[in-house]
Amino acid sequence: MARRILIIEDTPTIAKVQKHIAISCGYEADIAGSLAQAKTLVTDHKYFCAVVDFILPDAPSGEAIPFTVKNEIPTIVMTGNIDARTRAAVDKYPIIDYITKENKQAYQYLKNQLTRLPRNESVKVLVVEDSRHSRMYICSLLKRHKYQILEASDGVEGLEVLRQNPDISVIIVDNEMPKMNGEELCAEIRRLYSNEDKVIIGVSGSDTPHLSARFLKSGANDYLRKPFNAEEFYCRLSLNVDMLDHIATIRLQANTDYLTKLPNRRYFFEQANREQKLHTVKKLKSNLAMIDIDHFKRINDNYGHDVGDDVLSSFAMLFEKFFPGQLAARMGGEEFAVYFTDNTAEQNLEKLELFRQYIEFNSASFSAHQVAFTVSIGFISALEPKIDELLKLADRKLYVAKDNGRNQIAH
Numbered sequence: 001m002a003r004r005i006l007i008i009e010d011t012p013t014i015a016k017v018q019k020h021i022a023i024s025c026g027y028e029a030d031i032a033g034s035l036a037q038a039k040t041l042v043t044d045h046k047y048f049c050a051v052v053d054f055i056l057p058d059a060p061s062g063e064a065i066p067f068t069v070k071n072e073i074p075t076i077v078m079t080g081n082i083d084a085r086t087r088a089a090v091d092k093y094p095i096i097d098y099i100t101k102e103n104k105q106a107y108q109y110l111k112n113q114l115t116r117l118p119r120n121e122s123v124k125v126l127v128v129e130d131s132r133h134s135r136m137y138i139c140s141l142l143k144r145h146k147y148q149i150l151e152a153s154d155g156v157e158g159l160e161v162l163r164q165n166p167d168i169s170v171i172i173v174d175n176e177m178p179k180m181n182g183e184e185l186c187a188e189i190r191r192l193y194s195n196e197d198k199v200i201i202g203v204s205g206s207d208t209p210h211l212s213a214r215f216l217k218s219g220a221n222d223y224l225r226k227p228f229n230a231e232e233f234y235c236r237l238s239l240n241v242d243m244l245d246h247i248a249t250i251r252l253q254a255n256t257d258y259l260t261k262l263p264n265r266r267y268f269f270e271q272a273n274r275e276q277k278l279h280t281v282k283k284l285k286s287n288l289a290m291i292d293i294d295h296f297k298r299i300n301d302n303y304g305h306d307v308g309d310d311v312l313s314s315f316a317m318l319f320e321k322f323f324p325g326q327l328a329a330r331m332g333g334e335e336f337a338v339y340f341t342d343n344t345a346e347q348n349l350e351k352l353e354l355f356r357q358y359i360e361f362n363s364a365s366f367s368a369h370q371v372a373f374t375v376s377i378g379f380i381s382a383l384e385p386k387i388d389e390l391l392k393l394a395d396r397k398l399y400v401a402k403d404n405g406r407n408q409i410a411h
């Protein structure tokens with residue numbers, strides 16, 4: 001079910017733009033033209049967040065803000081301008097953010113915030129801070145922006161929480177702590193995890209010169225001097241989490257085949273090599289299949305390249321269904337590989353035979369043009385530590401399958 005947002009705005013054109021932005025971010029949106037209307041809507045619906053105009057006909061001094069905050073609706077305030085009086089009023093309440101409508105970037109900024117909030121629900125942040133008061137303050141800020149929070153009261157405990165929760169993305173590290181100070185903790189985290197996987201934000205109340213530089217040199221991505229302002233905290237945190245997201249997107253693109261969305265050759269080699277090492281240590285045989293569509297050139301020649309592309313995409317979707325949990329990839333052209341991470345050779349051969357038969361009897365239904373096709377498969381099960389050697393062996397078997405008339409498995 002889509003998340004629901006409450007827009008409290010009395011200017012219809014602005015409300016319409018905000019609603020459009022919210023829908024483009026995946027929300028369902030309700031508009032209230034006044035505080036009174038908002039009160040009615042809140043009795044009927046549960047809201048994920050609210051965008052609140054500071055000045056409304058029946059709430060001229062920001063009175064809608066305490067209303068949404070009191071109802072535990074995370075609130076983004078939109079103001080015409082941010083003079084001292086407005087800022088003082090806005091600062092009084094634990095809101096998500098305020099945005100000035102005059103700013104040209106206002107609506108892009110709103111869109112960024114609305115995109116981040118649901119994303120934050122899956123971002124785990126570890127707060128390592130020995131002062132309970134300070135830890136609670138940081139946690140309350142994180143909670144307001146819907147982050148998942150884990151806590152530790154010193155570096156040793158922090159490392160243990162990290163070990164148990166490898167999916168933590170952000171670690172907020174205080175410097176002045178018993179057992180292990182923040183700089184030491186940073187260095188230890190960086191020894192274990194790269195900055196492509198985890199962001200570290202150092203915090204300290206100390207006046208020690210160069211502490212920020214020392215934190216950064218120990219592997220922190222950012223630094224905040226205590227007591228810090230909530231707005232700055234959110235800006236730095238969001239930018240760092242955005243950066244992790246960008247890295248993850250780039251990594252995904254680099255590892256994914258653009259047409260079929262299956263892992264590509266590069267990713268296959270990286271992952272299969274990793275698995276191979278484990279298999280070699282355990283003296284286990286590795287199972288690998290090369291799967292190639294028969295006479296694929298004819299499909300392109302007879303129906304055109306676009307139909308060929310459709311066939312490849314529909315074909316690729318079957319791998320998850322037939323080989324769940326295994327490493328399947330498009331190696332190039334009409335050639336695919338499956339590296340089996342478990343099961344015996346016999347069990348994997350059975351799965352491959354089911355797959356081959358399914359293609360033989362159902363392939364015509366994959367594309368709008370009813371193009372029927374078959375596949376040839378080369379399968380190898382061997383004690384071979386090198387993945388490229390294993391691929392060569394499977395490839396040889398594939399040629400045997402092709403030579404023997406296609407639409408079969410050679411092993």
Ligand SMILES: Nc1nc2c(ncn2[C@@H]2O[C@H](COP(=O)(O)OP(=O)(O)OP(=O)(O)O)[C@@H](O)[C@H]2O)c(=O)[nH]1
Binds near residue numbers: 296300304332
């Ligand atoms: N539509 C489409 N065609 C591709 C793509 N990549 C490679 N091809 C085509 O796939 C065809 C592969 O042809 P061949 O290597 O001769 O193999 P084949 O026709 O499948 O014959 P056998 O493998 O011997 O059964 C070539 O015509 C390539 O142009 C792609 O991404 N999309």
